[in-house]
Amino acid sequence: MHRGIRIGRVVHRGLVIAKEHNHAIAHEFLQLLTPFDISFFAEHVLFLFLLANLAQSYIIIIKWANVLRKKCIITQKEMPLLCIFSSFVLLSHKKCVLLQPNLNSKTKKDMGKVILTGDRPTGKLHLGHYVGSLRRRVQLQNAGDYDRMFVFMADVQALTDNADNPEKIRQNIIEVALDYLAAGLDPEKCVLFIQSQIPELAELTTYLMNLVSVSRVQRNPTVKTEVKMRGFEGESIPLGFFCYPVSQAADITLFKATTVPAGEDQEPMLEVTRELVRRFNQVYAEVLVEPNILLPENLTARRLPGTDGKEKMSKSLGNCIYLSDTADDVWQKVRSMYTDPEHINLNDPGHVEGNAVFTYLDAFSCDEDFAAFWPEYQNLDELKDHYRRGGLGDMKCKKFLNQVLNKFLEPMRARRAEFEKDIPEIYNILKKGTEQAREVGAQTMDEVRKAMRIDYFNDTELIRQQAERFANK
Numbered sequence: 001m002h003r004g005i006r007i008g009r010v011v012h013r014g015l016v017i018a019k020e021h022n023h024a025i026a027h028e029f030l031q032l033l034t035p036f037d038i039s040f041f042a043e044h045v046l047f048l049f050l051l052a053n054l055a056q057s058y059i060i061i062i063k064w065a066n067v068l069r070k071k072c073i074i075t076q077k078e079m080p081l082l083c084i085f086s087s088f089v090l091l092s093h094k095k096c097v098l099l100q101p102n103l104n105s106k107t108k109k110d111m112g113k114v115i116l117t118g119d120r121p122t123g124k125l126h127l128g129h130y131v132g133s134l135r136r137r138v139q140l141q142n143a144g145d146y147d148r149m150f151v152f153m154a155d156v157q158a159l160t161d162n163a164d165n166p167e168k169i170r171q172n173i174i175e176v177a178l179d180y181l182a183a184g185l186d187p188e189k190c191v192l193f194i195q196s197q198i199p200e201l202a203e204l205t206t207y208l209m210n211l212v213s214v215s216r217v218q219r220n221p222t223v224k225t226e227v228k229m230r231g232f233e234g235e236s237i238p239l240g241f242f243c244y245p246v247s248q249a250a251d252i253t254l255f256k257a258t259t260v261p262a263g264e265d266q267e268p269m270l271e272v273t274r275e276l277v278r279r280f281n282q283v284y285a286e287v288l289v290e291p292n293i294l295l296p297e298n299l300t301a302r303r304l305p306g307t308d309g310k311e312k313m314s315k316s317l318g319n320c321i322y323l324s325d326t327a328d329d330v331w332q333k334v335r336s337m338y339t340d341p342e343h344i345n346l347n348d349p350g351h352v353e354g355n356a357v358f359t360y361l362d363a364f365s366c367d368e369d370f371a372a373f374w375p376e377y378q379n380l381d382e383l384k385d386h387y388r389r390g391g392l393g394d395m396k397c398k399k400f401l402n403q404v405l406n407k408f409l410e411p412m413r414a415r416r417a418e419f420e421k422d423i424p425e426i427y428n429i430l431k432k433g434t435e436q437a438r439e440v441g442a443q444t445m446d447e448v449r450k451a452m453r454i455d456y457f458n459d460t461e462l463i464r465q466q467a468e469r470f471a472n473k
């Protein structure tokens with residue numbers, strides 16, 4: 001008799017079988033085994049892996065025991081053994097199993113690039129966001145070299161220092177969503193979601209908080225700067241704000257992100273995350289994945305100054321050029337940009353260091369822009385040389401910068417205008433993305449609870465042991 005067992009969705013193009021099905025499959029499979037087989041292998045079955053095309057028929061393979069606590073991926077080395085074992089078991093019982101072959105399956109080593117990043121929805125996105133991360137995200141998305149990509153609105157994080165103003169966050173969700181779509185993020189290719197709608201994130205945060213000390217979080221330089229900027233010194237730091245690096249670690253690890261495209265200021269968060277992952281995996285079991293930051297290639301892009309030349313482009317400093325600014329807005333802002341205070345007369349030699357116009361040109365212009373808008377120079381170096389020598393006016397440079405900026409802002413404005421025509425659809429996109437993200441998050445939380453052994457209701461062994469203990473009292 002041929003027996004069919006349905007295998008769940010194969011996740012990550014690997015050999016991972018959907019969690020919900022494991023118990024059922026394991027159970028069914030156990031029925032196929034004799035007591036001898038069972039004692040031969042360890043007590044607890046974990047995953048049934050389906051694999052290999054043996055004698056023209058696909059077979060299911062069981063992975064036992066210690067895998068329970070590891071990731072359910074079969075490595076290349078283990079495959080032949082598992083094939084032989086499972087075919088032995090199956091054939092000896094004259095049972096055959098129905099399988100979905102997975103031709104794309106990858107081994108642990110080369111599988112699973114998961115990209116994840118987010119922004120706090122406290123305002124519209126500006127050039128700093130674009131050049132620091134958004135531009136890279138769109139490139140990554142379009143290159144398609146990943147298994148999954150998530151981009152989300154970190155409203156929970158935004159609330160950590162805006163607790164008294166949730167309306168601000170509520171209003172800006174749609175602004176950021178429009179900025180994402182206008183910049184070219186495509187909901188078909190990447191999952192767009194809202195952080196607060198994933199309760200699993202709060203759950204994971206709670207458990208991660210036990211694995212890091214207060215002083216470790218206190219040492220985080222980004223948190224330190226932000227505490228100063230917000231005037232939270234002394235006793236007034238909200239606990240939620242203080243803990244946000246842990247919450248951010250949950251954002252990253254719930255989705256098992258491997259790659260986080262972000263600005264330099266996020267590196268301390270990634271460090272905490274990696275430490276937490278190592279700690280979790282060491283204390284409980286190998287469930288979480290260590291992420292890497294992907295910094296902007298362009299050095300000046302890592303921390304774009306504001307139009308006033310101040311350290312960072314930031315809404316609170318009022319020195320931003322927004323992605324949704326009109327051409328006129330952009331020109332007004334570029335025109336009044338900070339340059340070189342010593343470059344007063346046309347023929348004075350100028351400084352390009354600390355000169356916002358040149359910093360922006362560093363971040364945004366390319367040789368083609370010169371060919372298109374200012375063929376007098378071949379590239380930025382030539383332009384800088386001339387400015388340094390003297391004889392080149394700020395206004396000419398600003399006009400060029402304006403053209404460079406509008407070259408990519410104009411198509412964004414047009415796309416934004418299209419998306420603005422159907423706002424309910426934008427919320428729909430976010431809702432769908434949130435549902436997708438939740439599915440992945442729920443899967444990880446199952447693994448997390450199991451690793452921590454707090455999956456009481458699924459833990460039949462626990463229930464059996466306790467029953468036995470009390471029966472023998």
Ligand code: TRP
Nearest residue numbers: 117118119120154157248251262
């Ligand atoms: N801290 C990020 C910012 O201020 C937003 C953020 C929250 C984030 N969670 C994240 C970024 C996870 C990358 C990955 O913009």
